[in-house]
Amino acid sequence: MFATTACSRSTPGLGGGGANPLPMPPLLDARPGRSFALRVQSGTTSFYPGRPSDTLGYNGSYLGPTIRVRRGDDVAAVVTNGLNADTTVHWHGLLIPGELDGGPHQIIAPGATWRPTLPIRQPAATLLYHSHVHGLTAEQVYSGLAGALLVTDDEEQGLGLPSEYGVDDLPLLIQDRQFENGRLVMPGGMMVAMQGRRGDTILVNGAVNPLAAVPNRLVRLRLVNASNARIYELSFSDRRSFHWIGTEGGLLEHAVALEAITLAPGQRAELLVDFTDGRSASLVTAADTNSSMMGGMGMMGRGARRTDAAAPATVLRFEPRPLGQARASGVVPTLLASRTGPDASKAVRRRRLSLNMGMGGMMGSGSGGGGLTINGKPFDMNRIDETVKLGSTEIWEVSGEMMRHPIHIHGVHFDVLTRGGGQPDVLDQGPRDTVVVKEPVELLIRFDQPAKSAPFMYHCHILEHEDNGMMGQFSVA
Ligand code: C2O
Ligand code: CU
Ligand code: CU
Numbered sequence: 001m002f003a004t005t006a007c008s009r010s011t012p013g014l015g016g017g018g019a020n021p022l023p024m025p026p027l028l029d030a031r032p033g034r035s036f037a038l039r040v041q042s043g044t045t046s047f048y049p050g051r052p053s054d055t056l057g058y059n060g061s062y063l064g065p066t067i068r069v070r071r072g073d074d075v076a077a078v079v080t081n082g083l084n085a086d087t088t089v090h091w092h093g094l095l096i097p098g099e100l101d102g103g104p105h106q107i108i109a110p111g112a113t114w115r116p117t118l119p120i121r122q123p124a125a126t127l128l129y130h131s132h133v134h135g136l137t138a139e140q141v142y143s144g145l146a147g148a149l150l151v152t153d154d155e156e157q158g159l160g161l162p163s164e165y166g167v168d169d170l171p172l173l174i175q176d177r178q179f180e181n182g183r184l185v186m187p188g189g190m191m192v193a194m195q196g197r198r199g200d201t202i203l204v205n206g207a208v209n210p211l212a213a214v215p216n217r218l219v220r221l222r223l224v225n226a227s228n229a230r231i232y233e234l235s236f237s238d239r240r241s242f243h244w245i246g247t248e249g250g251l252l253e254h255a256v257a258l259e260a261i262t263l264a265p266g267q268r269a270e271l272l273v274d275f276t277d278g279r280s281a282s283l284v285t286a287a288d289t290n291s292s293m294m295g296g297m298g299m300m301g302r303g304a305r306r307t308d309a310a311a312p313a314t315v316l317r318f319e320p321r322p323l324g325q326a327r328a329s330g331v332v333p334t335l336l337a338s339r340t341g342p343d344a345s346k347a348v349r350r351r352r353l354s355l356n357m358g359m360g361g362m363m364g365s366g367s368g369g370g371g372l373t374i375n376g377k378p379f380d381m382n383r384i385d386e387t388v389k390l391g392s393t394e395i396w397e398v399s400g401e402m403m404r405h406p407i408h409i410h411g412v413h414f415d416v417l418t419r420g421g422g423q424p425d426v427l428d429q430g431p432r433d434t435v436v437v438k439e440p441v442e443l444l445i446r447f448d449q450p451a452k453s454a455p456f457m458y459h460c461h462i463l464e465h466e467d468n469g470m471m472g473q474f475s476v477a
Helices: 137-143 190-195 304-309 463-467
Strands: 027-029 035-048 051-058 066-070 074-081 090-092 117-119 125-130 146-152 169-180 183-185 201-204 210-215 218-225 232-236 242-247 250-258 260-263 268-274 281-285 313-321 347-356 386-388 393-400 405-409 414-419 434-437 441-446 451-460 471-476
Touching (some): 035 169, 035 183, 051 183, 125 137, 125 218, 393 405, 451 463
Antiparallel strands (some): 035 051, 074 117, 090 125, 232 260, 242 250, 242 268, 393 441, 405 434, 451 471
């Protein structure tokens, strides 16, 4: 039996180093009442048996349920803050007006309830929701405040893709965490502010050393990078190829056969993986080489932990078996989706964003993680950085200093026009809401959602960079 039990957060260890069955977040289907309720709460989670850690979660002690909404519905969300601290719930990737977005301006005070009604008007996609309180985003997400949000629609359901939740359609929230004696610890300090918080242990859906029993047929994986800072380079241990079928914004027009895929914080990817041969395989990641230190990790003097945190690792082991009933067609459709993306000839404006790390800051200016800015300006809740006309198309040229930064823009899905002055990478194809920059990329964006009474954010999705100033805000009217 596949482990679909709700909230099986205290995964039973099968002895030291033993595997834990992959937990499936409970499915919170908003369809019946066109509504769902989340309670933000604190609790304890035993990632290792008998070693409880203090954690945060939605309707549970760590992470949250998978929320499923349907295109065309107006969904009433009820979010209650059961913490002793402020929080917000940001619907990352949902195309909705600014005041519903759950960004830093939609604070939910302790004990308060927030009731936005979310108009779902976008194609099927894998999104996520997470805390976005300015200055506390990284800590709250690290402690557990993240979950998957699925949009579905008739077109997607007509494709015959694997769609049996928890059986052949699996949300996989990938996170790296640091443990000491089996208890979750939160690394801090200047190095963490600069590099982003990382850990030497990879969790999937909150489980260490996870093992997924999957049916021996085509399986759909909805990968969500819910880590604070780590960029994964994912492939299978046996180098099997898979079909990449979806990005942050939804399904691609055509499946792309790949052997490896990059996933930065905030990014999602939907894959179809063929397990009909019945052979076990592991999803693995290569080393994370993203660092602002010259020469990459070579210079990391006090490096043992840092080196571990960046090492190649097994993410998730799969064991195919005869399971459930094949309802999906088992074939990869040739045409997945058709989409009219933004039109480059309609672009009326160009803006430039430079994600800066203030060369001086790191080398000991003592400004406590200072120097993290966009265009030299640290984030200011009271400053609107850019003003965009509703319905217009623009080109934003974004580059990053010293290391790779996942740029995320709220309220839009964009296309990558160019990378480093040339063709975009195969992995850049859209629609996207988060892409990695270092060399300049040109993003083609149409602004269809208003943000007047509350602005949208754009920021680096390395959460420590965001919290320490690498964020700006724009209005759309
Ligand atoms: Cu996923 Cu502004 O965030
Ligand atoms: Cu977002
Ligand atoms: Cu960054």
